[in-house]
Amino acid sequence: MLLVKCRATCDLTSVQKTSALLIAIAAASVGCPRPTETKLAQGTSSAVAGPVVAQPTLAPRVPANTVVARWKGGELTYGELYDKGKSDIVRLYNKYLQDLEQAEREQLEGSITQRLVENAAKAKGVSEGDYVKSIPVPEVSEADVQSFFQANVAASGRSIEETGPRIREYLANQKRQGALQEHFNKLRSEAGVAIDLPAPPFITMNFDLANSPMKGDPNGKITIVEFSDFQCPYCSRGAQAIEQILGSFPKNVRIYFMNFPLNFHERAMPAAIAGRCAHRQGKFWPLHDRMFDNQSKLDDASIQEHASAIGLDTKSFTACLADPSVRQEVEADLKQGENVGVNGTPSFFVNGIPYPQGAPTPERLREMFPNDL
Numbered sequence: 057m058l059l060v061k062c063r064a065t066c067d068l069t070s071v072q073k074t075s076a077l078l079i080a081i082a083a084a085s086v087g088c089p090r091p092t093e094t095k096l097a098q099g100t101s102s103a104v105a106g107p108v109v110a111q112p113t114l115a116p117r118v119p120a121n122t123v124v125a126r127w128k129g130g131e132l133t134y135g136e137l138y139d140k141g142k143s144d145i146v147r148l149y150n151k152y153l154q155d156l157e158q159a160e161r162e163q164l165e166g167s168i169t170q171r172l173v174e175n176a177a178k179a180k181g182v183s184e185g186d187y188v189k190s191i192p193v194p195e196v197s198e199a200d201v202q203s204f205f206q207a208n209v210a211a212s213g214r215s216i217e218e219t220g221p222r223i224r225e226y227l228a229n230q231k232r233q234g235a236l237q238e239h240f241n242k243l244r245s246e247a248g249v250a251i252d253l254p255a256p257p258f259i260t261m262n263f264d265l266a267n268s269p270m271k272g273d274p275n276g277k278i279t280i281v282e283f284s285d286f287q288c289p290y291c292s293r294g295a296q297a298i299e300q301i302l303g304s305f306p307k308n309v310r311i312y313f314m315n316f317p318l319n320f321h322e323r324a325m326p327a328a329i330a331g332r333c334a335h336r337q338g339k340f341w342p343l344h345d346r347m348f349d350n351q352s353k354l355d356d357a358s359i360q361e362h363a364s365a366i367g368l369d370t371k372s373f374t375a376c377l378a379d380p381s382v383r384q385e386v387e388a389d390l391k392q393g394e395n396v397g398v399n400g401t402p403s404f405f406v407n408g409i410p411y412p413q414g415a416p417t418p419e420r421l422r423e424m425f426p427n428d429l
Contacts, residue, residue: 283402283404
């Protein structure tokens with residue numbers, strides 16, 4: 057099994073292997089990180105037009121006038137330090153609360169399972185260990201081994217004779233884990249388990265979404281804001297995750313798209329501008345889907361082809377691409393992202409709270425909003 061632990065923008069530095077068997081399987085990242093030395097896409101003005109959205113802040117932990125650094129001819133106060141990094145401070149504070157909640161939830165889930173197993177074992181008059189051993193587990197067939205070998209190992213040049221035993225061991229462990237989880241879920245269902253762990257006091261971020269493309273239920277109680285880059289490969293996966301969410305929850309969820317073109321993606325800004333122009337004709341999402349499906353074709357000619365394919369008025373579209381106000385709309389999105397601590401793509405906010413790892417899943421949203429989904 058391969059475990060990948062990632063920040064909101066995974067850089068593949070924290071990949072932990074728990075089995076050397078899967079050496080042929082590539083670890084999937086969940087985001088494009090933004091270089092720390094630059095902020096905006098190439099050609100973007102540092103004085104971005106658009107509304108300034110006030111953001112909540114944390115009370116400084118040190119009096120603002122406290123001098124925290126001195127040098128010959130100068131000094132730096134904590135207040136100055138705080139003002140420079142307050143968006144990151146809020147983001148890190150929320151991340152701390154998210155990690156804390158996750159640890160509490162894992163501990164809670166484990167405690168519930170332990171007690172349910174204790175009760176079930178007692179009812180059968182056996183030990184907990186014997187009870188768990190008695191849970192039926194499907195056998196690993198030769199077809200299972202062959203299928204896994206062909207899909208994950210064959211291309212490496214290693215033989216089935218060499219890797220077969222380890223593949224079988226791995227698959228047996230997977231089947232056992234799946235069988236145990238299914239059985240524990242059944243125990244939970246029969247016991248009517250309900251979790252009411254209070255949410256931490258997150259600091260929610262504010263956004264100006266008046267002119268942003270939206271998809272889903274306009275009156276949904278759950279609002280997801282996505283910052284994305286049309287040239288980022290991980291963002292195309294984020295787009296697929298969004299479709300899964302909307303497919304699972306056609307009501308009560310709405311998703312807003314905001315541009316965050318990264319400066320090392322040459323075609324990200326032109327694609328973002330094209331998306332805004334499609335939005336002006338009411339066809340943002342068709343062009344959104346087409347550009348993500350064809351990320352290697354974002355040159356000017358291809359963008360024109362995409363526009364024609366989805367039925368845009370190409371004359372108006374071409375004129376729109378050269379309209380400076382459209383670029384300003386993209387830059388306004390960028391500025392909003394910077395103000396809330398976005399440091400890579402895709403980045404998601406669920407009801408104003410940064411989502412910690414990649415795109416939210418339907419399962420996690422159900423856990424977060426059990427009364428609304």
